[in-house]
Amino acid sequence: MGLLDGRFALVTGASRGIGRAIATLFAREGARVALTARDAGLLRRVEQSLAGEGHCVVPADLSSRSQIDGLAERVIRASEGSIDIVVNNASILGPRRLLSECSVEEFHDTLTVNLLAIFHLTSQLIPSLSASGNGSIINVTSTVGREARAEWGPYAVSKFGVEALTQTWAIELQPSGIRVNAVNPGGTRTQMRAEAVPDEDPSTLPAPDAIAPIFLWLASDLSRDVNGQSLDAREWSWPGESAT
Numbered sequence: 001m002g003l004l005d006g007r008f009a010l011v012t013g014a015s016r017g018i019g020r021a022i023a024t025l026f027a028r029e030g031a032r033v034a035l036t037a038r039d040a041g042l043l044r045r046v047e048q049s050l051a052g053e054g055h056c057v058v059p060a061d062l063s064s065r066s067q068i069d070g071l072a073e074r075v076i077r078a079s080e081g082s083i084d085i086v087v088n089n090a091s092i093l094g095p096r097r098l099l100s101e102c103s104v105e106e107f108h109d110t111l112t113v114n115l116l117a118i119f120h121l122t123s124q125l126i127p128s129l130s131a132s133g134n135g136s137i138i139n140v141t142s143t144v145g146r147e148a149r150a151e152w153g154p155y156a157v158s159k160f161g162v163e164a165l166t167q168t169w170a171i172e173l174q175p176s177g178i179r180v181n182a183v184n185p186g187g188t189r190t191q192m193r194a195e196a197v198p199d200e201d202p203s204t205l206p207a208p209d210a211i212a213p214i215f216l217w218l219a220s221d222l223s224r225d226v227n228g229q230s231l232d233a234r235e236w237s238w239p240g241e242s243a244t
Helices: 017-028 040-049 065-079 104-132 153-176 191-196 213-219
Strands: 008-012 032-036 085-088 135-140 178-184 230-232
Touching (some): 008 065, 017 032, 017 213, 032 040, 065 104, 085 213, 104 135, 104 153
Parallel strands (some): 085 135, 135 178
16 A cells, blocks of 8 residues: 555656656656656656656646646546645746846746746646545745845745745645645755756765655655744654654
């Protein structure tokens, strides 16, 4: 028996990195997983590598409202109207320079994918999450979404928004049986991290699969009393174990 047997999960940004690691672990624990990202070819490779059956690939560009609408419709249909888990992992880095040097277009594009897309997509899935009876929404945040740093500009602002969205939804959706939490992966060995901090030695960072277990815990019944929290993956350990 897996921790997610019989559950249906949507993971955004599932073609690589943290999203792929989450989808892989969820499938291993018995969930049917809907995978979304822009690159259909990469998503197909992930789907083929997953344990179990009943997974689906729904390519979508989260900067497009119409594609988000199509994604939501297909995921609801694939889940037969009951979605148990949504992991809002997809994001873009945006410009790494002073905020005063960023254009309105760059600011808008970053917030569109990192914040507005989460609101737009998840809002459409809330009725199906309510039907689950124990829905779990997990938003991926960032250290710079809690304490601003120079030259992280639009990305930091978008992640501050994710924190606020998480807290607000946690309060408002609790009566519907939906839990909403956020996870800060911290520095992780991903393509985005390499782009953000090019001088960093990636061998000093944990791989995505090393930080995926906190997402499994938040998706499972083991955390059904946890709501409105923003947790650090690199400081977390299974209850009863010491953090490494």
